[in-house]
Amino acid sequence: xxxxxxxxxxxxxxxxxxxxxxxxxxxxxxxxxxxxxxxxxxxxxxxxxxxxxxxxxxxxxxxxxxxxxxxxxxxxxxxxxxxxxxxxxxxxxxxxxxxxxxxxxxxxxxxxxxxxxxxxxxxxxxxxxxxxxxxxx
Amino acid sequence: xxxxxxxxxxxxxxxxxxxxxxxxxxxxxxxxxxxxxxxxxxxxxxxxxxxxxxxxxxxxxxxxxxxxxxxxxxxxxxxxxxxxxxxxxxxxxxxxxxxxxxxxxxxxxxxxxxxxxxxxxxxxxxxxxxxxxxxxxxxxxxxxxxxxxxxxxxxxxxxxxxxxxxxxxxxxxxxxxxxxxxxxxxxxxxxxxxxxxxxxxxxxxxxxxxxxxxxxxxxxxxxxxxxxxxxxxxxxxxxxxxxxxxxxxxxxxxxxxxxxxxxxxxxxxxxxxxxxxxxxxxxxxxxxxxxxxxxxxxxxxxxxxxxxxxxxxxxxxxxxxxxxxxxxxxxxxxxxxxxxxxxxxxxxxxxxxxxxxxxxxxxxxxxxxxxxxxxxxxxxxxxxxxxxxxxxxxxxxxxxxxxxxxxxxxxxxxxxxxxxxxxxxxxxxxxxxxxxxxxxxxxxxxxxxxxxxxxxxxxxxxxxxxxxxxxxxxxxxxxxxxxxxxxxxxxxxxxxxxxxxxxxx
Numbered sequence: 001x002x003x004x005x006x007x008x009x010x011x012x013x014x015x016x017x018x019x020x021x022x023x024x025x026x027x028x029x030x031x032x033x034x035x036x037x038x039x040x041x042x043x044x045x046x047x048x049x050x051x052x053x054x055x056x057x058x059x060x061x062x063x064x065x066x067x068x069x070x071x072x073x074x075x076x077x078x079x080x081x082x083x084x085x086x087x088x089x090x091x092x093x094x095x096x097x098x099x100x101x102x103x104x105x106x107x108x109x110x111x112x113x114x115x116x117x118x119x120x121x122x123x124x125x126x127x128x129x130x131x132x133x134x135x136x137x
Numbered sequence: 138x139x140x141x142x143x144x145x146x147x148x149x150x151x152x153x154x155x156x157x158x159x160x161x162x163x164x165x166x167x168x169x170x171x172x173x174x175x176x177x178x179x180x181x182x183x184x185x186x187x188x189x190x191x192x193x194x195x196x197x198x199x200x201x202x203x204x205x206x207x208x209x210x211x212x213x214x215x216x217x218x219x220x221x222x223x224x225x226x227x228x229x230x231x232x233x234x235x236x237x238x239x240x241x242x243x244x245x246x247x248x249x250x251x252x253x254x255x256x257x258x259x260x261x262x263x264x265x266x267x268x269x270x271x272x273x274x275x276x277x278x279x280x281x282x283x284x285x286x287x288x289x290x291x292x293x294x295x296x297x298x299x300x301x302x303x304x305x306x307x308x309x310x311x312x313x314x315x316x317x318x319x320x321x322x323x324x325x326x327x328x329x330x331x332x333x334x335x336x337x338x339x340x341x342x343x344x345x346x347x348x349x350x351x352x353x354x355x356x357x358x359x360x361x362x363x364x365x366x367x368x369x370x371x372x373x374x375x376x377x378x379x380x381x382x383x384x385x386x387x388x389x390x391x392x393x394x395x396x397x398x399x400x401x402x403x404x405x406x407x408x409x410x411x412x413x414x415x416x417x418x419x420x421x422x423x424x425x426x427x428x429x430x431x432x433x434x435x436x437x438x439x440x441x442x443x444x445x446x447x448x449x450x451x452x453x454x455x456x457x458x459x460x461x462x463x464x465x466x467x468x469x470x471x472x473x474x475x476x477x478x479x480x481x482x483x484x485x486x487x488x489x490x491x492x493x494x495x496x497x498x499x500x501x502x503x504x505x506x507x508x509x510x511x512x513x514x515x516x517x518x519x520x521x522x523x524x525x526x527x528x529x530x531x532x533x534x535x536x537x538x539x540x541x542x543x544x545x546x547x548x549x550x551x552x553x554x555x556x557x558x559x560x561x562x563x564x565x566x567x568x569x570x571x572x573x574x575x576x577x578x579x580x581x582x583x584x585x586x587x588x589x590x591x592x593x594x595x596x597x598x599x600x601x602x603x604x605x606x607x608x609x610x611x612x613x614x615x616x617x618x619x620x621x622x623x624x625x626x627x628x629x630x631x632x633x634x635x636x637x638x639x640x641x642x
Binding site for chain 2: 067068070071074075078081082084085088089090091092093094
């Protein structure tokens with residue numbers, strides 16, 4: 001049962017939702033938002049796409065198994081946690097670039113931690129949902 | 138003293154697990170990564186222990202916030218001893234798993250989860266923040282739950298449901314206790330709490346909080362009347378998993394009791410009596426449970442319960458010699474219990490069963506290995522001069538001084554029953570001839586030589602550590618002496634965490 005309305009709407013909603021998830025990710029440090037919420041919104045975008053076009057089609061646009069996002073995200077988060085120890089600071093201390101980057105604002109290790117969380121959340125949620133939806137009884 | 142590297146034992150296992158996740162389904166790579174990661178973890182733990190032993194306690198303030206507000210990690214001698222023992226046991230189990238775990242389980246992520254479990258254990262030992270301790274407990278529970286259910290046999294799921302239900306209950310009690318403490322004092326830092334609690338005079342409310350903590354940790358460390366989940370779940374997972382659980386998981390509960398009751402709720406007469414009653418009944422129920430079991434691993438599970446009582450009794454007396462006995466027993470118990478479950482796994486490889494009525498003739502088939510196992514069994518029983526003997530001296534001595542005659546009786550019964558069941562096990566499994574109707578399927582004999590070595594090496598490693606604890610007991614006593622001093626006089630712990638900001642009133 002494919003709904004043409006849902007398919008057409010998803011074509012526009014997918015990029016908008018992904019963009020919104022990035023917005024949530026980037027504003028996370030001092031304002032509401034962050035990696036976890038951003039990751040959930042991004043996975044909702046893919047789930048919506050799989051409702052409209054079937055799970056196989058979503059797997060195709062993802063290109064790889066969502067499971068492989070988990071170690072990448074975990075590694076990124078863990079690296080940004082231990083990075084300060086190389087500068088003689090305790091783990092998890094926020095390191096910040098001095099120059100501000102236009103649009104994004106100042107970048108620090110907290111952003112990379114959030115990015116790691118984002119990837120892990122997308123990986124976990126999509127792995128769970130795809131495993132359920134691909135199981136044929 | 139500040140040292141920013143005390144979290145290294147946590148991070149090494151985190152990174153090992155991440156690398157293994159990248160090598161998902163490549164079981165050979167995962168095996169190498171696991172043994173390598175565990176070995177580096179062991180080296181790091183040795184270095185940390187040596188540093189703390191020579192230079193004194195270290196602390197680290199995560200995120201560089203000032204002490205009572207940040208999450209503090211503290212490496213005092215008790216914590217680093219536990220980290221070191223975890224590293225040794227983890228290394229041994231990691232080697233054993235590379236042969237002793239079925240490939241099917243490895244495909245579903247046995248090794249990454251195992252390293253997440255070790256990470257959680259190290260974190261729980263090193264943290265100085267009560268809520269952070271709760272978080273590490275959750276890491277431990279989640280990974281142990283996955284390890285217990287991997288494979289999905291019906292018996293495993295049944296055991297896991299009991300395990301999960303009781304542990305969630307324990308976490309709830311623990312969290313409620315933290316809530317009460319935070320409501321009283323507005324702090325979660327254990328060192329800070331230990332100062333603030335002394336200024337708080339609503340003793341009944343403190344007692345309620347203490348009972349919540351005792352219930353939470355009591356379930357985790359399997360004391361009477363909260364122990365029954367342990368014997369009904371520990372015989373279900375593979376032996377390598379059971380070795381980690383039996384050696385380390387219940388001991389985290391004992392460690393947490395030691396930490397919380399020495400820092401925050403220094404035992405008063407009521408708590409001491411309560412702990413003592415629990416200890417005596419734990420020893421008795423564990424001992425009587427072990428008497429009637431014929432499955433090796435069920436028998437060992439009841440022995441775990443029985444010997445937890447020894448440590449709780451030591452904590453209940455809360456004098457220097459008693460604490461020395463308790464901590465020494467903790468050190469001895471981690472090594473021996475891990476080894477016992479590895480031996481159970483080895484026996485299963487050799488004979489395909491763990492039922493004592495169906496086993497026999499192992500001494501005839503493998504005389505040298507049997508003698509090695511006998512050393513471990515003697516250590517467990519506490520034959521002088523092996524490791525189980527020394528802590529019992531302290532416990533007996535202190536129980537006589539304190540007039541705790543019920544505890545002395547329980548100690549004697551517990552020790553005798555341990556000796557009886559181990560003697561029965563030795564006679565049944567090693568000396569008796571194999572029952573004639575029982576087919577012998579020796580998977581061990583068919584293994585290539587290097588796999589045989591991999592199966593036996595961890596047993597030899599843990600056995601030599603046990604021998605060291607027993608024969609070089611004076612070294613261990615030196616460390617244990619310092620640990621019990623630090624537990625009785627927590628001012629050095631508080632000073633390590635809060636620096637010179639400690640307000641004297």
